[in-house]
Amino acid sequence: MVDVLPPGLILILGGLLIPLLRGRAQAIAAVVLPVLGFAQLLMLGPGSFFHVQLFDYQLTVVRVDRLSLVFGYIFHIAAFLTAVYALHVRDTVQHCSAMVYVGSAVGAVFAGDLVTLFIYWELTAVASVFLIWASRTERAYRAGMRYLIIQVGSGVVLLAGIILHVSATGSLDFGRLIGGDGLLRSASIGVVLIFAAFGIKCAFPLLHPWLQDSYPESTPTGTVFLSIFTTKLAVYALARGFAGTDCLIWIGAAMTAFPIFYAVIENDLRRVLTYSLNNQLGFMVVGIGIGTHMALNGAVSYAFANIIFEGLLFMAMGAVLLRTGTCKGSELGGLYKSMPLTTSFCIVGAASISAFPFLSGFVTKSLILDETASGGHTVAWLVLLFASAGVFHHSGIKIPFFAFFAHDAGFRVKEAPRPMLIAMATMALGCVVIGVFPGLLYSILPFSLDYHPYTTTHVVTQYQLLLFSALAFTVLKVTGIYPAEMRSVNLDVDWIYRKALPALIRWIAKLGGRIGERLHALVSAQLDNTYRVIYSLHGPTGVFARTWTTGAIAFWAVVGLFGFLLLYLWGR
Amino acid sequence: MSDHERKYWLDDRKNVNKIIYGLCTVCAVVALIDLFPYKHHLHFRFEYWPGFSSLYGFIACFGLVLAAKQLRKIVMRDEDYYG
Numbered sequence: 001m002v003d004v005l006p007p008g009l010i011l012i013l014g015g016l017l018i019p020l021l022r023g024r025a026q027a028i029a030a031v032v033l034p035v036l037g038f039a040q041l042l043m044l045g046p047g048s049f050f051h052v053q054l055f056d057y058q059l060t061v062v063r064v065d066r067l068s069l070v071f072g073y074i075f076h077i078a079a080f081l082t083a084v085y086a087l088h089v090r091d092t093v094q095h096c097s098a099m100v101y102v103g104s105a106v107g108a109v110f111a112g113d114l115v116t117l118f119i120y121w122e123l124t125a126v127a128s129v130f131l132i133w134a135s136r137t138e139r140a141y142r143a144g145m146r147y148l149i150i151q152v153g154s155g156v157v158l159l160a161g162i163i164l165h166v167s168a169t170g171s172l173d174f175g176r177l178i179g180g181d182g183l184l185r186s187a188s189i190g191v192v193l194i195f196a197a198f199g200i201k202c203a204f205p206l207l208h209p210w211l212q213d214s215y216p217e218s219t220p221t222g223t224v225f226l227s228i229f230t231t232k233l234a235v236y237a238l239a240r241g242f243a244g245t246d247c248l249i250w251i252g253a254a255m256t257a258f259p260i261f262y263a264v265i266e267n268d269l270r271r272v273l274t275y276s277l278n279n280q281l282g283f284m285v286v287g288i289g290i291g292t293h294m295a296l297n298g299a300v301s302y303a304f305a306n307i308i309f310e311g312l313l314f315m316a317m318g319a320v321l322l323r324t325g326t327c328k329g330s331e332l333g334g335l336y337k338s339m340p341l342t343t344s345f346c347i348v349g350a351a352s353i354s355a356f357p358f359l360s361g362f363v364t365k366s367l368i369l370d371e372t373a374s375g376g377h378t379v380a381w382l383v384l385l386f387a388s389a390g391v392f393h394h395s396g397i398k399i400p401f402f403a404f405f406a407h408d409a410g411f412r413v414k415e416a417p418r419p420m421l422i423a424m425a426t427m428a429l430g431c432v433v434i435g436v437f438p439g440l441l442y443s444i445l446p447f448s449l450d451y452h453p454y455t456t457t458h459v460v461t462q463y464q465l466l467l468f469s470a471l472a473f474t475v476l477k478v479t480g481i482y483p484a485e486m487r488s489v490n491l492d493v494d495w496i497y498r499k500a501l502p503a504l505i506r507w508i509a510k511l512g513g514r515i516g517e518r519l520h521a522l523v524s525a526q527l528d529n530t531y532r533v534i535y536s537l538h539g540p541t542g543v544f545a546r547t548w549t550t551g552a553i554a555f556w557a558v559v560g561l562f563g564f565l566l567l568y569l570w571g572r
Numbered sequence: 573m574s575d576h577e578r579k580y581w582l583d584d585r586k587n588v589n590k591i592i593y594g595l596c597t598v599c600a601v602v603a604l605i606d607l608f609p610y611k612h613h614l615h616f617r618f619e620y621w622p623g624f625s626s627l628y629g630f631i632a633c634f635g636l637v638l639a640a641k642q643l644r645k646i647v648m649r650d651e652d653y654y655g
Contacts, residue, residue, distance in 0.1 A: 260636060261636065261639060261640045261643050262640075262643075262647075264636060264637055264640035265640050265641075265643060265644045265647075265648065336580075336582075337580055370615075373614075373615035373616065374615055378616060381615075381616075385628060385632070386628075386632045386636075389628070389629045389632040389633050389636075390632065390633070390636050392633075393633045393636060393637075405582070408583075455612070455613070456610050456612075457610060457611045457612050457613065457614065460602065460605055460610065461611070461619070461624075461625040462625075463602050464602050464603060464605075464606075464625035464626040464629060465625045465626070465628060465629035466629065467595070467598055467599050467602055467626075467629070468599055468603070468625075468626045468627070468628075468629035468630040468633075469629040469630070469632065469633040470595060470599075471595060471596070471599050471630060472629070472630045472631075472632075472633035472634045472637075473633060473637075474592055474595060475634070476633075476634065476637050478592070481637070481638075481641075482637060483637070483640065483641050483644060486648075487651045488648045488649065488650065488651055489648075489649050489650070489651055489652075489653050489654065490643075490644070490647045490648055490649070491646075491647040491648075491649060491653075492647070498654055499654070
């Protein structure tokens with residue numbers, strides 16, 4: 001089967017055919033396609049398939065190994081559940097683009113060479129932007145444009161890197177790209193560019209603002225799709241190409257820490273979740289940076305678990321947005337009364353992301369933290385621990401608290417639609433199953449793993465960390481120190497290209513205009529002068545325009561000849 | 573909101589206080605476990621200090637919120653700042 005149709009293509013082609021269907025059939029097709037794709041995955045054995053000759057190079061369109069399979073499984077599971085969540089949606093654009101987007105992410109995960117990776121990489125960008133535009137607002141349109149420019153830009157950087165890399169090494173293979181020393185500074189420019197392209201999609205610090213800018217502008221269901229695939233594809237690509245790259249430990253640690261400050265003061269709860277997503281990616285990046293088998297297992301399993309609990313949180317906020325028309329903390333509160341089931345599922349997701357024992361976050365994040373500690377990265381470990389407490393604070397407490405509890409904002413709405421509830425319930429169940437039976441997830445990880453997360457020490461210290469974080473929140477709230485949710489926007493790095501750059505360009509244009517005026521004045525003054533001189537010499541009264549008498553000419557001719565005679569005699 | 577709406581358990585301030593006291597009690601219990609020598613196989617010496625995880629969690633979150641409040645002074649703008 002794999003020789004006929006590479007993984008992901010079922011979703012892409014199926015997605016492109018969705019517009020031929022009508023009404024509910026479109027939404028049902030979006031549920032069926034991931035099931036077909038998953039069935040195909042189950043038939044796949046390890047190996048390389050689908051070799052295509054491109055000029056002098058051979059492309060390996062499909063490469064199946066344990067790393068790509070884990071991501072393949074979770075991408076299909078998440079696509080299926082999100083499609084169930086979106087069953088009530090009647091929008092051709094969303095169903096079609098979501099399936100093409102998921103399919104291209106799956107295709108990228110199974111790409112065996114860099115050119116195939118690049119093609120799918122760009123396809124995820126182009127397909128996913130329609131999910132943002134599907135909101136059909138001016139804001140969403142503009143955010144989508146910015147998103148598209150950055151995503152396609154990441155593809156262009158990737159392509160440049162690939163060209164340089166291939167011309168230097170002659171190899172198109174997408175395997176480990178970083179050298180044995182794990183140092184980026186000793187890597188070739190091509191490899192550094194590929195690293196940067198992955199970094200943009202993975203929302204590295206300073207390269208991150210597209211994430212917070214665009215995802216919250218999508219539709220309630222579109223944001224769930226978006227939150228899952230693009231960034232995890234980047235995590236996969238980093239795990240494949242840059243495992244053990246030293247600087248990733250610091251990049252990842254910074255990523256876990258700085259977004260949580262923003263998450264505390266952000267008002268839009270879906271945007272809070274994008275900061276939280278950014279922070280979660282940081283944990284995975286640290287795992288990849290450490291690069292041991294256990295750390296990589298940690299990063300991959302955390303990506304797996306995160307897709308489920310973060311997806312669940314986005315789903316809960318999507319349901320809130322659908323029912324109340326807002327996702328702003330300042331306008332919400334008390335929703336547990338009208339949406340009790342959504343509240344419960346959200347709490348399970350929130351507890352999972354906070355890594356409460358017996359939930360999925362605990363059994364996966366511990367792998368990363370343990371490896372960070374045993375690698376002797378004391379500062380990075382302390383940062384991760386700080387970020388873990390912070391995650392509990394903003395995702396674990398803030399999200400459910402301000403949406404469903406806090407002061408009653410007076411919303412009396414219906415519970416989320418049934419398909420949404422079914423999807424959220426399944427996600428919540430997934431969190432519990434992985435938490436209670438971690439062996440199920442451990443068994444499909446890239447490397448064999450013998451790890452026991454449930455030691456007394458581990459469970460007790462984790463409860464201490466989390467409960468005292470909750471206590472800090474309570475103290476801050478009771479004493480009134482906790483910052484109130486306010487209608488506002490917080491400046492982030494995107495300020496540079498949304499405000500500063502346009503202002504700079506306007507200023508340069510204005511300055512250029514002024515310089516132009518000056519130059520024009522200067523040049524015309526010079527031209528005027530020149531003209532005046534020429535006119536004074538050649539004009540009707542100018543010296544060159546005068547008529548000379550024959551006598552004067554004869555006199556000057558004689559003077560000339562006499563001068564010549566003198567010189568001639570002198571020379572002899 | 574209608575006046576006849578049913579009262580929820582959390583609508584009563586006393587019940588909210590019960591939750592807060594409950595949390596304080598649980599915190600006290602988990603912190604006091606540190607009086608027993610149960611910690612094994614930890615990587616850093618400071619992890620064995622009694623109360624390390626509890627204090628770290630509390631200070632981290634408290635500091636996080638105070639710092640974020642300061643950050644608000646620098647980065648917070650009106651909602652339609654970007655137009």
